[in-house]
Amino acid sequence: xxxxxxxxxxxxxxxxxxxxxxxxxxxxVLAEEPELKMSVSMTTRTRRAGEAEGIxxxxxxxxxxNLMVNRREFLExxxxxxxxxxxxxxxxxxxxxxxxDVLFDIDWQGTQTLAQAARDDLVSIFILPPSTAELExxxxxxxxxxxxxxxxxxxxxxxxxxxxxxxxxxxxxxDLEESVARVRAILVAERLRRQRQPGLAEFxxxxxxxx
Ligand SMILES: Nc1ncnc2c1ncn2[C@@H]1O[C@H](COP(=O)(O)OP(=O)(O)OP(=O)(O)O)[C@@H](O)[C@H]1O
Ligand SMILES: Nc1nc2c(ncn2[C@@H]2O[C@H](COP(=O)(O)O)[C@@H](O)[C@H]2O)c(=O)[nH]1
Numbered sequence: 001x002x003x004x005x006x007x008x009x010x011x012x013x014x015x016x017x018x019x020x021x022x023x024x025x026x027x028x029v030l031a032e033e034p035e036l037k038m039s040v041s042m043t044t045r046t047r048r049a050g051e052a053e054g055i056x057x058x059x060x061x062x063x064x065x066n067l068m069v070n071r072r073e074f075l076e077x078x079x080x081x082x083x084x085x086x087x088x089x090x091x092x093x094x095x096x097x098x099x100x101d102v103l104f105d106i107d108w109q110g111t112q113t114l115a116q117a118a119r120d121d122l123v124s125i126f127i128l129p130p131s132t133a134e135l136e137x138x139x140x141x142x143x144x145x146x147x148x149x150x151x152x153x154x155x156x157x158x159x160x161x162x163x164x165x166x167x168x169x170x171x172x173x174x175d176l177e178e179s180v181a182r183v184r185a186i187l188v189a190e191r192l193r194r195q196r197q198p199g200l201a202e203f204x205x206x207x208x209x210x211x
Contacts, residue, residue, distance in 0.1 A: 007198065010096075011104060015167070016129075018153040018157070019135050026103055026105050035101065038102070040055070043060070043085045044060060044083050074087055075088070077113075085107075087104065087106065111166065111167070130174045139153055
């Protein structure tokens with residue numbers, strides 16, 4: 001990125017069937033990209049062991065969630081696995097206006113809503129597992145969900161994976177290091193897009209004037 005050229009922030013979305021690895025990839029990319037901010041969603045689902053308020057999610061009850069829906073305080077929201085999830089509008093808009101990029105871990109429904117609202121600011125990546133057996137192995141060895149819940153998530157995986165053609169990029173998450181490097185490469189390239197550098201015309205004008 002050229003110094004002193006203002007640019008628009010982008011919304012970088014990661015979606016995948018549950019267990020394919022988007023949380024693992026997000027955490028690593030965020031640790032290596034200080035200019036990238038995570039969008040922390042609100043959810044009506046109960047907090048799992050190890051999850052922290054305001055880090056993993058904001059945990060709210062259904063009444064609060066519905067109030068925010070009515071006040072149009074979500075950029076997008078959806079029902080996933082019997083619970084509601086939504087992206088609070090205000091923090092994302094503040095980061096984008098400040099020229100910072102925002103990373104989203106949301107499902108295909110939320111991605112469709114963002115694409116309708118702000119296609120030019122959106123870069124979407126679909127993460128696929130290397131195989132169905134490996135997806136199940138990851139869900140089981142994560143040891144976070146009951147066997148019934150693992151079966152339910154596997155039951156939803158085929159339908160979720162059918163949405164891959166709606167995304168700009170697709171990464172098969174075989175090796176975590178490689179997937180992190182690929183997401184970072186997409187970030188670098190997308191930041192250089194002409195339309196994301198609105199200060200470019202002025203910069204080139206000054207260059208042409210010999211400054
Ligand atoms: N490339 C990889 N190779 C092996 N294991 C991996 C890889 N990527 C992630 N995992 C492991 O797979 C499990 C699921 O990963 P993760 O929780 O990141 O998935 P997810 O897509 O965010 O799932 P969910 O949508 O349910 O939150 C974790 O135990 C993680 O450590
Ligand atoms: N449309 C949205 N989907 C979201 C949001 N936050 C998370 N998610 C997706 O929900 C499922 C389940 O997540 P889990 O943490 O309960 O396993 C997963 O696919 C997430 O990507 C959101 O704000 N909007």
